[in-house]
Amino acid sequence: MEKKYKSSDYAHVLRLAVILVGAAVVGILARGMFLPDTMGQYGHYRGSDLVDQRNVEIRSHTNESCYECHRPIRLVHKAGVHKTVSCEFCHGPYADHVKDGKYVAKMPVTRGMEIKTLCLRCHNKIIRARPEESIKVVAMPQHLEEKKVNVEHNCNQCHMVHDPLLWIKAAYEMMGMEMKEEKK
Amino acid sequence: MIDIQKEIQKDRRAFIKNVLSGTIAGSLLMVIPAGAALDQSLPEQLPGVRGDDSPFLEKKFAFVVDVTACIGCGSCCVADKNEYNVPDGNYRTWVERYIIDDHDEVFVDSPNGGLDGYTEERTDIPYPVRDTFFVPKLCNMCEKPSCVQVCPVGATYKTEDGFILVDKNRCVGCGYCIQACPYSVRFLKSHK
Numbered sequence: 001m002e003k004k005y006k007s008s009d010y011a012h013v014l015r016l017a018v019i020l021v022g023a024a025v026v027g028i029l030a031r032g033m034f035l036p037d038t039m040g041q042y043g044h045y046r047g048s049d050l051v052d053q054r055n056v057e058i059r060s061h062t063n064e065s066c067y068e069c070h071r072p073i074r075l076v077h078k079a080g081v082h083k084t085v086s087c088e089f090c091h092g093p094y095a096d097h098v099k100d101g102k103y104v105a106k107m108p109v110t111r112g113m114e115i116k117t118l119c120l121r122c123h124n125k126i127i128r129a130r131p132e133e134s135i136k137v138v139a140m141p142q143h144l145e146e147k148k149v150n151v152e153h154n155c156n157q158c159h160m161v162h163d164p165l166l167w168i169k170a171a172y173e174m175m176g177m178e179m180k181e182e183k184k
Numbered sequence: 185m186i187d188i189q190k191e192i193q194k195d196r197r198a199f200i201k202n203v204l205s206g207t208i209a210g211s212l213l214m215v216i217p218a219g220a221a222l223d224q225s226l227p228e229q230l231p232g233v234r235g236d237d238s239p240f241l242e243k244k245f246a247f248v249v250d251v252t253a254c255i256g257c258g259s260c261c262v263a264d265k266n267e268y269n270v271p272d273g274n275y276r277t278w279v280e281r282y283i284i285d286d287h288d289e290v291f292v293d294s295p296n297g298g299l300d301g302y303t304e305e306r307t308d309i310p311y312p313v314r315d316t317f318f319v320p321k322l323c324n325m326c327e328k329p330s331c332v333q334v335c336p337v338g339a340t341y342k343t344e345d346g347f348i349l350v351d352k353n354r355c356v357g358c359g360y361c362i363q364a365c366p367y368s369v370r371f372l373k374s375h376k
Contacts, residue, residue, distance in 0.1 A: 036354070039338065042239065042240075042343075042344065043338075043341060043342075044338040044341065045338035045339070045341035045351060045354070046338065046351050046353070046354050047239070049341075049349065049351040049353070049354065050239050050343065050349075052351075052353075053349055058267075059266055059267050060263055060266055060267045061226070062227075062229055064226075064227040064229065065226050065227065067227075068226065068227065085259075086259060086263070088263065088266070089257075089259040089262060089263070092266070093266040093267070117303075120303065121257055121258070121301035121302075121303065122255055122257040122301075124302075124303065126305040127256065127281075127302045127303075127305065128305075128313065128316050129256055129281055129282070129283070129302075129316040129317050129318050130255045130256065130318075131252060131253060131254075131255065131317075133253065134253045134254070134255050135255045
């Protein structure tokens with residue numbers, strides 16, 4: 001009688017052990033099936049995603065890429081106060097223009113009074129949140145009145161857009177005048 | 185003297201041949217690589233990175249924003265949209281304009297996330313403006329990124345060299361990162 005009781009005691013332990021081992025095996029198999037192979041290779045993420053990320057096409061480049069072909073503008077742009085402005089901000093992303101080292105499409109060029117809108121996007125004085133250390137702001141049309149020119153004038157009639165002070169400096173030099181130091 | 189003259193006469197044909205082939209070869213050299221080698225000859229932006237095929241670069245990268253220098257031009261927003269095809273109405277990069285009047289009331293606006301720049305002055309401020317500034321909100325590639333911490337499937341992760349990346353194939357769209365990000369730069373892009 002005692003023996004029989006004992007065997008049934010062990011039977012339920014055995015059953016539990018079988019269920020646990022079975023669950024563990026199913027769990028390990030499911031993990032192997034559903035987790036990506038490279039998961040956890042470097043951390044809690046898919047290691048092969050690093051390769052995927054590297055293969056994403058780079059659409060925006062830096063000015064250095066543009067200067068590779070546009071040599072004359074490089075000299076002007078790099079020497080001027082606009083040297084920190086990205087070419088692609090005004091002209092659009094590099095990838096729309098060059099693919100696999102070949103020219104594919106024309107870049108947009110801002111013309112006419114749109115130039116004024118583009119300039120004022122950064123240089124507008126009425127947006128007072130602009131720190132003076134970062135940028136020279138102008139009020140329109142007060143700036144034109146102050147410089148004694150026609151208020152209908154466009155920005156690029158006095159300022160070369162790629163180096164805004166190029167012509168201004170040249171004009172001062174020709175007149176033998178000194179440019180006012182910008183107040184800091 | 186006569187010998188030299190003779191030599192020249194004899195070699196005239198060879199000389200012309202050499203000059204011609206040299207000129208043609210030279211001009212070809214100038215023409216051919218211009219288009220073909222452009223892609224390889226793109227200037228290196230980070231010295232010593234090109235050709236490094238190891239999963240992580242040896243350099244450590246950090247992202248720094250000088251908020252006091254921001255002019256609110258929105259070129260970061262434009263660049264982000266161009267580069268990553270951010271859908272309209274979602275912003276990974278946006279710029280806010282803060283205006284504080286002399287009654288210490290704060291007015292914040294961000295028309296279209298600053299994507300079109302700030303062209304209009306705010307006219308609805310009742311008292312004189314005490315202070316005004318721009319606050320650019322970009323993915324700051326945080327040192328301890330909260331979006332990585334909350335991601336249950338490892339779709340947002342930090343690489344050993346300091347980049348926070350998003351694995352678009354691993355994401356299940358739970359949206360925890362959107363709630364966790366202190367800069368509100370995470371969003372869900374629907375597949376359509």
